[in-house]
Amino acid sequence: MKQLFSWLTLCLWLCALPLLTACVDEEEFDNTPQGNFEALWKIIDEHYCFLNYKHEAYGLDWQQVYDKYRVRIDNDMSNKQLFEVLAGMLGELRDGHVNLNAAHDMGRYWSWYEDYPTNFSDTLLRRYMGTDYQIASGIKYKILDDNIGYMRYESFNDGIGEGNLDEVFKHMLLCRGLIIDIRNNSGGMLTNAEKLAARFCHKLTLVGYYQHKTGPGHSDFSSREERYLAPSANLRWNKPAVVLTNRRVFSAANEFAVYMKTLPNVFLVGDHTGGGAGMPFNSSLPNGWSVRFSAVPMYDAQGEACEFGIEPHYNVQQTDDDFAKGRDTIIEYARRLLAQ
Template sequence: MDVESYNSERNRYDYLCAVCSILQAMRKTYNQRHITLRSLYFRWRRLKYPALSFGVLLSCLFVGCSTEDDYTADPKRNFRALWEILDKGYCYFDLKLPQDSTWEDLYEKHIQQVRPDMTTDELFRKMSDLIRELRDGHVNIITPFDYGRYWGWKENYPTSLNTYVRGKYLGRDYRIAGGLNYERIRYNNHEKDSVALIVYNSFSYPVSHANINAALSRLADCKGIIFDIRENGGGNVNLSDRLASHFVREKTLTSYMRHKTGPGHNDFSSPRAMYIEPVTRGVRWYRPVVLLVDRGVYSAANDFVLKMKDIPHVLVLGDTTGGGAGMPMSSELPNGWGVRYSASRTLDKNMQDVEFGISPHKRLPFSEEEAASGRDNLIEAGIEHIRQEWERLR
């Protein structure tokens, strides 16, 4: 961890300690609320914008925190608790509810199948049925034995990546800088084109400014970069800011954020503008960039596309991303199972929701036929675009 990251983390932790001291005082009054410093700290680390964090953290105290006195394995009470947590905290009911259905309708639909004598596995499956109604990859049931989820945002679409073929473009001796795999493309007689390939498989893989500087400086003689994040399902959203700051020229409006302010489905804050600024020290890349995307791009990776799309020297190529623009929050059921849900929503700079994905500048389906012959048609198209841009800019 560099000094800047350490200081930021230290300040974040100190501020959290102050919040926790308030919560501890409140806990004397609401002593049945079971909230620990450790659990709050890890929730805090998931939050992207500190100015929003105080209100969100306080919501942890009043929305869906399980209590020691309230522990129960009763299926109906736990199912009701799940429904209520989402009812008060979930932020996308207006976009996600099935047509001609209300959240109350879905409760009545599923509660009829919840029995007092059902097994934990049966209860888990029924809860998973409920959350899948929302079609949101950020809504999950977390148990010691399984993970309730919805993956339709990518499973219902054709594949757009052959990792074996992409590996040929990256080469056997590619470099690794944190979570970034990178190298100049030599495969398929492309060495003369002087184009680099960077592959980032997950925003869960740490990448520091030092990693980014090291990679970009070693690619400085290349005409352009193909940045491949296909099938990147997200991770740490702060890394999207960190990466994009090396490509933007000036402070730029990228999005707006709205967070829940109350239990009502329409209780939201006013939109708050979000900006990205270029790194003050380090490598900035202003040559052509082709960002390869597909339906597997979700959550933090979707946020990265949102930040990169309006940069003039960046072309987003491929398919519409998977979306996942909600900032997740966690809670707990009376039986101890965890619940995760989207609690704040992200809008693009035109105030449009990007929960269902971001369209590329140029749509290009992945060709299984070309992959069978050892060619990735998206990488090939990216190389051609960089070649044309280089000629145009000369």
């Protein structure tokens, strides 16, 4: 029997998961460069959720990674030297959710957006928004001069209430269509993404699947469980809508794009999203450094992994000619699409 996916259940499970893995970190390994290296490699080996997927995607071999970085470890090395080696090892995962945190630095992988065009400009956005836009908690919004509604949500860490959303949609009620701009939104609270997506959903909709680790093996996962998006009980949008994306759309914002792509009368315009389809949690090393990594894999409604992002319906790039004219190519494409 199909059941509505419960994020509360998943969150409770994620909270318990670090307790199950804590004994791996400090009890088995010494607080030495060698001990910290072994602890980190084993944490990833047993609990990271994309090792098999990334082996298939680009040939990642976690055992070979061990051999490559093990020879760089020396028990006489400094903390900064150790950090550089461990952060480099984690970089092999090519995962923006993977971070190594120490007092002096944070190891991170940002190539999911650094190596691509931004397809977003604050300068251009100010031309469209002006100074007379309205603000409803985390959302800035206004009606453009062609009677197209425009909504800018910069981060899903910025909370949004149902009352805020009611006021936004009431304001846009007579608009022909609506643009939801999440470019450069690197994620935040998944509940905020779901709350907004539910305003465009009109029946219980399968939006994807998830699994969780059941053992230390790279293939030790539960069977896939369905994730559903339920319609909001509040005011909903019934007209065409366009979601604007670029490579800096990541994590919860990537999930929002996944949800919206499943809904009728909604189109994604812009660049491929950045990805980040694993639910992360934290663990620690013997020296107190913390490591965050993807623990629960998420899939779209077709069962495809979204770790490396999703393709929009219409791939549109910002042009230099439009920029020189003060035009946002992606916004203008969305306006033409809605005008049709």
